[in-house]
Amino acid sequence: MPKLGMEPIRRDALVKATIAEIGTAGTLDVTVGQIARRAGMSSALAHHYFGSKDQMLLAAMRHILNLYGAEVRGALSMAATPAERVEAIVRASFSSGNFRQETVAAWLNFYVQAHKSEDVRRLLGVYRRRLRSNLLASLRHLVNDPDRAAETIGALIDGVYIRQALRQSPIRADETIELVLGAVDLLTGKADDKA
Amino acid sequence: MPKLGMEPIRRDALVKATIAEIGTAGTLDVTVGQIARRAGMSSALAHHYFGSKDQMLLAAMRHILNLYGAEVRGALSMAATPAERVEAIVRASFSSGNFRQETVAAWLNFYVQAHKSEDVRRLLGVYRRRLRSNLLASLRHLVNDPDRAAETIGALIDGVYIRQALRQSPIRADETIELVLGAVDLLTGKADDKA
Amino acid sequence: MPKLGMEPIRRDALVKATIAEIGTAGTLDVTVGQIARRAGMSSALAHHYFGSKDQMLLAAMRHILNLYGAEVRGALSMAATPAERVEAIVRASFSSGNFRQETVAAWLNFYVQAHKSEDVRRLLGVYRRRLRSNLLASLRHLVNDPDRAAETIGALIDGVYIRQALRQSPIRADETIELVLGAVDLLTGKADDKA
């Protein structure tokens, strides 16, 4: 039991506990006590490390966005053509790391929180702009109206996410990915009509 | 001031105040006191009529879904061909009555609430099945895989909604409708490739 | 048990309980719970009527200052000559209503609180200016340097108060008054030297 350097360990545990607790409860209405208990410490210690509940929520959100960003970057690094790049982005969005019940639930709640917190709004904006610019860079080579295509794909991804948040049965990422990719094919003219 | 028959009036006022308050706050974290004050009565009376806060939220949700359902039915009644029927559904989804900032905010919050309340989950399920069957009935005549098309359009609508919830500027329903209809055209093969 | 018009009753009870509790504890470190319990209600109700603990403390202070002001006014109204007026002010300052253990303890604590609260500072300033101008109006007719005399008497009164706050035995207002009046006589030249 090392008594030094606990801070990163505790912070990490709290961030993960926060996400898990939100995922389980399906709400941001989780108490600091619940989170701390799940992370194996007192609520006082949680405050000691994060200062406030809001900061904890924010850190959890950053964590999720970072994971997502890393996943996208990794997928993009292995894609060669524009079409592959678009597909990589979509696949990363529904990768097993991101598209988990609890992550999705947290995600949905952050959308709500954006109404109350400037910080959350900003973070969500960063995510969206990044997704958009990633898509645009590739779609530019594939379609006449890349802006509209990017917006459509982005909205479709978000829509699938929100629907996922409601589902109770285990998740079928593959079906979902196929659905979105099918739409992408249509948008880029790769698909046969009346598919 | 007739003292009889106040019940429907009061209930209606409360439902509308609930939606307005959620829309303004952007959260379900609205107190009964706030809602009651906006509806011009005491919080005790609100409880008298609804029994609990949850029942009030549920009633508000039913109200929104009813409005939406009516709008869709109205639009459908004037559509002749399958293609027109699909377009009618999409247009109704973004009609001025439904696609208002506060309604959208409430909608988003109901998605969250679905995790906590069986009733809310059920209501949301009803809405989704209805939308799905409406779309299916028409898409059956237009595409090879109506299930997938219905799912795509449904997800797209939800995605546009959730994104709307974040926007701060006033709403542009027309752009949004065009975006979704463009996707519909692609799905149904009406559009030229590489649009 | 009337169920209407409780507000003034409750507020009054809380103000008195606040003073009593501060007097007993000798500190401003009294909890809202303690005060509310002494006033015979829940702490939630106390918050309902006052909004915050600070507001309760402020109300208690206003109450004490009002009592003091009324006492002084009453005494002044019966004084004819300038000398009598000065004596009336001194006597009122140590009247049984003001010079009670608990009131004095509260008073002392307000002096401390003045460092933290702009409102308290302001109230204390009002009291001091009022005392000063009352004294000045009379001393002008009695001494060459009324400013200095007023300052001396004011400081003496405050000093006697603060010392009273420490005493544990019951209070001897008469001795105290005599002490201060003796000093006043010296200042106004009424007393024999080497008294």
Next chain:
Amino acid sequence: MPKLGMEPIRRDALVKATIAEIGTAGTLDVTVGQIARRAGMSSALAHHYFGSKDQMLLAAMRHILNLYGAEVRGALSMAATPAERVEAIVRASFSSGNFRQETVAAWLNFYVQAHKSEDVRRLLGVYRRRLRSNLLASLRHLVNDPDRAAETIGALIDGVYIRQALRQSPIRADETIELVLGAVDLLTGKADDKA
């Protein structure tokens, strides 16, 4: 860095930090953490040396009283006549060392603390008795009723102190000293009437 003999250094630093912190905050509501940080150490170490927060406050108070006592003794040692001795005591009370904003604030707070702590009460009693006996020893040669005169001067000094605690502008010790000495002159019959 010698590790031996740190105790007196640490204790001294903590005592001074305590006084400074109380002076800055104007309250006894100072956390051990604040004090320790100002003294350049951890709060755990502060507890190691003092055992409890109360002991730290007590030590701070002793420190102030010791400084005051030394100052008075020094001044007395240079005074020849009874009148000079009284003046020396007064001057020492308002010497630059004692009559500083932060010291006065601490002083005031100790008066409050006396209600809660037997130890503080005792210390304050010691101070008062010492002041009283010092004054009495000299006043015995100057006035008919030395007890009353001592009490008056003591109260006046305390009163000036408490008023000082409220002032926001920098301190004018000279004016204050003159005020008190003027009263002393009156008490001892040295002054002209109607001064």
Next chain:
DNA sequence: AATGAATGAGGATTCATTCAT
């Protein structure tokens, strides 16, 4: 029908204090 009155339960946050290293 309507409301002011009232509260219990709960939650975020703070802090003195202890302990292991």
Next chain:
DNA sequence: GATGAATGAATCCTCATTCAT
């Protein structure tokens, strides 16, 4: 000697809900 780690206890405040009138 020194400190980061850790917590229990307390406190202010909020809110859904109940009740008497």
